[in-house]
Amino acid sequence: MNTSLFSPSALQVNEYLLVISPSEELSSKVMQVKEKFAADFDCETARQSYPNISLLNFMQHQMNEERILHRIKTISETQLSFKVALNGFGSFPAHTIYFNIPANNNIEELVSAFMQLQRWLRPDNEHKPHFTNRPYITLARKLLPGQYEKAWKVFKDAAFSGSFIVEELLLLKKKQGDKHYQVILKLPLLPAMEKIPYLFQQTLF
Numbered sequence: 001m002n003t004s005l006f007s008p009s010a011l012q013v014n015e016y017l018l019v020i021s022p023s024e025e026l027s028s029k030v031m032q033v034k035e036k037f038a039a040d041f042d043c044e045t046a047r048q049s050y051p052n053i054s055l056l057n058f059m060q061h062q063m064n065e066e067r068i069l070h071r072i073k074t075i076s077e078t079q080l081s082f083k084v085a086l087n088g089f090g091s092f093p094a095h096t097i098y099f100n101i102p103a104n105n106n107i108e109e110l111v112s113a114f115m116q117l118q119r120w121l122r123p124d125n126e127h128k129p130h131f132t133n134r135p136y137i138t139l140a141r142k143l144l145p146g147q148y149e150k151a152w153k154v155f156k157d158a159a160f161s162g163s164f165i166v167e168e169l170l171l172l173k174k175k176q177g178d179k180h181y182q183v184i185l186k187l188p189l190l191p192a193m194e195k196i197p198y199l200f201q202q203t204l205f
Contacts, residue, residue, distance in 0.1 A: 023164035046140035058129035076187035082106035
């Protein structure tokens, strides 16, 4: 690639995150737990992260953004809405506690659909895309060992439940030097019932 043909802004490498955002009702319920965690365990970062389920994280040059967004949008337009449930808590010893999401084939299939874009989602050999193989919603991360041990004693058997329908995905972007992601694309999924008349038609005729 002849880099002299491109401006510095075109060659800038951005970070992108494809996520599922829970319903407002469930997000509010999750944030109440995060707020209490922050107060009880002196963990300000717990209340600073908004609830989401990360599906895909990748880096890419600004000049390739339009093409990448088009490919992501094309795949998302073929995906059906589905239900996600939360049940209890899990952890990554000794630094992260999260809201547990039981095995969900719909999320696995969604991630698999985007994996066909792997070769498009890397600006170089060092920055490979990361596809989630364990969906969850973070309660608190980057905990100190003492914080983790104290908190996990409380949350390992704690009850929490909730569910919502995934109706859209969000693509977030963070430029070099930025601290926070910004939503750059909302990706509606097909209503779960949309294909049923077609299936009936195939059966009847």
